[in-house]
Amino acid sequence: MAKDGQLPALARTGIAGLDNILNGGLTPDRMYLIEGTPGTGKTTLGLGFLLAGAAVGEAGLYITLAETEVELRAVAETHGWSLDSAQPVRDGPRRRLWRGSRTDAAPPERGRARRDDLAR
Known part of the structure; x- marks a missing residue:
């Protein structure tokens, strides 16, 4: 809870329909595990969330053990997103x-x- 007793602003997922279902987004300062079979949208959700945070000045980190930078950029491109400001580590x-x-x-x-x- 914020110092003034108000609930903190929700963190937008970057996916408008999901934000609508979640009544505005995810509760901040929590850890979320996203699980699913290939093709269910885990990468889309992760990239959308990071891009939504970047749009409001937040830093983010995307860790993958399976996807290459080229694959991530291709997923982003299919949604009309740009990862040009992302710095791969x-x-x-x-x-x-x-x-x-x-x-x-x-x-x-x-x-x-x-x-x-x-x-x-």
């Missing part, structure tokens, strides 16, 4: 992103993480 080859915390989990073949390995 890379942690090097994807194999560096794999972190095994279980002793029975062996690194994936050729050092590349498969989605099944990351979900464990």
